[in-house]
Amino acid sequence: MTLDFSVVTDAWQSLLFGTLGTLFLAFSGMIIAMVIGIAGVVILRMQMWLPSLLVTAFVEVVRNTPFLVQIFFVFFALPLAGIRLNPTMTAVIALGVNGGAYAIEIIRGGVESIPKGQTEAGLALGLHKHEVFRLIVLTPALRAIYPSLSSQFILLTLTTAICTSISAYELTSVGQRIEAETFRSFEVYFTLTGIYLVISLVTMWCLAAIGRWAFSYPQR
């Protein structure tokens, strides 16, 4: 077998845009996931049975079904509800919803790890419950779970490859197209593997740097 990487190097522009597409899906998905995660924990903390039940049900359904099925469901269900979105937007929503369910679980764990005394000190000073959560509990809670959130983000980045199944614009779908045109499967997927690895390592490094900056206060 002779290897011919020229098919890959010739397509560098497509691969670059595919990489940007992957990063776009990952970042947008993570932002939606964080919003859902924090909102879900806020709802759980209100301790009203119906909203709590709905959030818990949401978390369990998402965490116990395959992402591929979820993304198909969103892709075919939204049009029935009259919402027509392109595959990339659909992928962002599916990734965000999926990541959101995991984020709820992770953030909830972080919030529960904050000593009750912190909340009591805030209340005793006259702050309201929502202020105590936002100003006192949230930052230390996010710090406590930042490593878990980071790995979840890496996982979400790699999950974007599944969005190929609905033809969202990202790296794997670009790779598939090059392969279909050139039949150079090994070279194409070898290259994709390398690019994903670099994306993950660089993202991990960036997240660690962001964490050091955002949570720079000294810990006991």
Added chain:
Amino acid sequence: MASMIEMQHIEKYYGAFHALKNINLTVAKGEKIVLCGPSGSGKSTLIRCINHLETIKSGEIVVAGHRLNDSQKAVDAVRREVGMVFQQFNLFPHKTVLENCILAPMRVRKLSRSEAEATARKYLERVRIGDQAEKYPAQLSGGQQQRVAIARALCMEPKAMLFDEPTSALDPEMVKEVLDTMVSLARDGMTMICVTHEMGFARQVADRVIFMADGQIVEENDPESFFSAPKHERTRAFLGEILAHH
């Protein structure tokens, strides 16, 4: 003398456990009360009822003229007037000393940042920790952290202060600096209720010492009579226990 805190017929349960039994306590403006008793006797629970960190089953609590009930408005009014210092300091780790002190004055008292900072620096000086304002809690010793916690409470300009075992979590060499701060606060006329086993402090500043056991007030007296002539067997046993080591 006008009363600052009035508690009448307070009953409190944790599930089936009867934590407070018919508590009646009136604290006059400027009065200093020391609450002591064995652990589980209800002394922390009692002071935590005053600022509604614990809810009661029945009875009446009036603080600085505000009658406590379950309405957020009443709770807010009381918490604005009452400061609290905790055993575990409970400083906010992600905020500097100064930020810890200005948070509530800005949010609750609606002070501007510059007003709040001026107040905070005044009270940080007062607890002799003004030069640490930009540090984070984790960079301070336990005694310093507790003094910041006292300053943080004072920044709300409270009419009364509650201390829940403020020196119990401290290394022995740091107890004195916190007690000195509390003594000076007492000298300035602050109304104080202190849950503590520091009997030296009780002798020095308390107007009344109250002994609790099993959710009840067993005995109360001025410190001199309380220590020299305790009336109840349980008080004598308790004093025997804690004074044996001093």
